[in-house]
Amino acid sequence: METGDKENVRRKAEALLQQGFLSPERDPAVHVGEPLAVMNPDGGQHSWFVPLEVGPKLAGFAQFLTSLVPLRVSGFQQSSGNYDRCPDVADWTDVSRILGRASSMAREGEHLSEPILTYDRDPSRLTWRVLAKSSSGASRYLFVAGTAVYEASGSQGLG
Amino acid sequence: MDKNLKHAEVHRLASLELNLLNYSRSLPPTVLENARLDAGTLVYDPNGEVLFVRFPLLQNGVSSGYADIAAHTALGAPLLAVAPTAVWNEQAVLAQSREAFWEQARGKDKKVHHKPPYDEVRFVAYSFPKLAVQFLREKKEVVMLECFTWIPVPPAAERPDRKKLEPANFERWSLLDEMDERRKEENHRKFEERIKRLHESELNPVSVGLISRALVEPLISIIRLTLTNEIHFSRRSTDHHVCYELRGQETNVWCVAASVQMLLDFYRYNYSQSKIAQQLGLGTLANPNGLPYARVGDVVTQLQVMSSNALTAKMLTSPVFYDFVSELDQNRPMISFIPGHSRTVAGYTESLFVLLGFGGFRGLLVYDPWPPNAGVITRWENFDTQIYQYAYTAQVTTI
Numbered sequence: 320m321e322t323g324d325k326e327n328v329r330r331k332a333e334a335l336l337q338q339g340f341l342s343p344e345r346d347p348a349v350h351v352g353e354p355l356a357v358m359n360p361d362g363g364q365h366s367w368f369v370p371l372e373v374g375p376k377l378a379g380f381a382q383f384l385t386s387l388v389p390l391r392v393s394g395f396q397q398s399s400g401n402y403d404r405c406p407d408v409a410d411w412t413d414v415s416r417i418l419g420r421a422s423s424m425a426r427e428g429e430h431l432s433e434p435i436l437t438y439d440r441d442p443s444r445l446t447w448r449v450l451a452k453s454s455s456g457a458s459r460y461l462f463v464a465g466t467a468v469y470e471a472s473g474s475q476g477l478g
Numbered sequence: 479m480d481k482n483l484k485h486a487e488v489h490r491l492a493s494l495e496l497n498l499l500n501y502s503r504s505l506p507p508t509v510l511e512n513a514r515l516d517a518g519t520l521v522y523d524p525n526g527e528v529l530f531v532r533f534p535l536l537q538n539g540v541s542s543g544y545a546d547i548a549a550h551t552a553l554g555a556p557l558l559a560v561a562p563t564a565v566w567n568e569q570a571v572l573a574q575s576r577e578a579f580w581e582q583a584r585g586k587d588k589k590v591h592h593k594p595p596y597d598e599v600r601f602v603a604y605s606f607p608k609l610a611v612q613f614l615r616e617k618k619e620v621v622m623l624e625c626f627t628w629i630p631v632p633p634a635a636e637r638p639d640r641k642k643l644e645p646a647n648f649e650r651w652s653l654l655d656e657m658d659e660r661r662k663e664e665n666h667r668k669f670e671e672r673i674k675r676l677h678e679s680e681l682n683p684v685s686v687g688l689i690s691r692a693l694v695e696p697l698i699s700i701i702r703l704t705l706t707n708e709i710h711f712s713r714r715s716t717d718h719h720v721c722y723e724l725r726g727q728e729t730n731v732w733c734v735a736a737s738v739q740m741l742l743d744f745y746r747y748n749y750s751q752s753k754i755a756q757q758l759g760l761g762t763l764a765n766p767n768g769l770p771y772a773r774v775g776d777v778v779t780q781l782q783v784m785s786s787n788a789l790t791a792k793m794l795t796s797p798v799f800y801d802f803v804s805e806l807d808q809n810r811p812m813i814s815f816i817p818g819h820s821r822t823v824a825g826y827t828e829s830l831f832v833l834l835g836f837g838g839f840r841g842l843l844v845y846d847p848w849p850p851n852a853g854v855i856t857r858w859e860n861f862d863t864q865i866y867q868y869a870y871t872a873q874v875t876t877i
Binding site for chain 2: 395441444462478
């Protein structure tokens, strides 16, 4: 990814905050973080995830298509200006923390790949995906969405 | 359901829409500034109804293009097109068409005609948006000539195998007759809603036919350029604050249970998510499963069962934006299914600006149970980038 691309994404996110996305009044405490690429399950880039940070807390995020068309702006805080119950920025952006979470579900002898930010079924279900490979060659996917860790179920319904 | 608008109403809409377009600076500032609407030309559908009005624009008496404004709600939005560099002079076009008519008549019949064999001339969008001039006598067509080529447009072809909206290159067909009924209905709703909102706004001073930023400027501080509604405790939103709560899904496959929980909580049916999951057949916290597509109708059943039939629920397939708007305006939250996921919707926003027939930003306020145990409130989800498969409404049964 070019640095210029990321700068454009950040500017777009800032513009949405000014326009009353996230909260009707722009909270000056909210800072636009470093955009991360959201990958399609088949490997291409689907969109951008832009963290909206208040100190160590993740107030929310913006998501844009690669064409910079906004998909959404989402917030974790349930009452205006209160970010205490929001997740940590690191829960969604720190690869070592995400890998640590995935390893809690790993079986003995399984090797974990580098996490990839992607989605589970629908692009609104953002999650990190980690490939767990055993020494026998068997593999499975583990997903880390914030503090939740789960294994791919192959379910075709709504979840 | 769909309907024609009176000419005065079309003129008023033209003035409002062009002023908003000019104010939004979507076109270079000199294009529309200080333009006036000249007398409009009615353009008919081949089925005989007025489809739109073409208004020439004049700046200091000089042509500055034209704007096409819908005269029929089936077109979905008032502003169809603005052509700032084109010239529209109805009388000049009619004079050319008469000349072509006589030339062709003389070619066929060498006799000299003293009296025109027609008593009415009108413009017809014979293959929308292509125009022709139709010559009529006693309401019956004598001939229809395509504008500027002046080639006669053949009568409507009898082609029973032709699919709707798939005409041949040079074929007359009716947009109003061939438009899908559901699309027509949606367009009508969209159009009526926009008229209502424009009437509700305080934009009257800019509805008189002059396009000017100076007219709009003082009104901007008192009108909202977006229309927004969010769920409240009651329909008297002045008395109570926003009243809707987020529930995160308690397993990675309980989005439907969490969505049903949010909706039932709004109506004060406080069930645990596990209980709702049990009712929907979604397993237990230790061994959960998602809702199979074959059982999407179960949501309706359980909303009613779990409220002891105090709620009447309904499932909508492929909901459109105004399905959400009309429910939310009644202060009723909805459940929304997208591919593989379920969420609830508790508000909407829509930009008042409309550019060349396309709406501005349309967004939904989504209470999304994902990620598990947290959920997010999305303000706003871009309606035009998401696929909406089903939506569920629930209405309190009253006496």
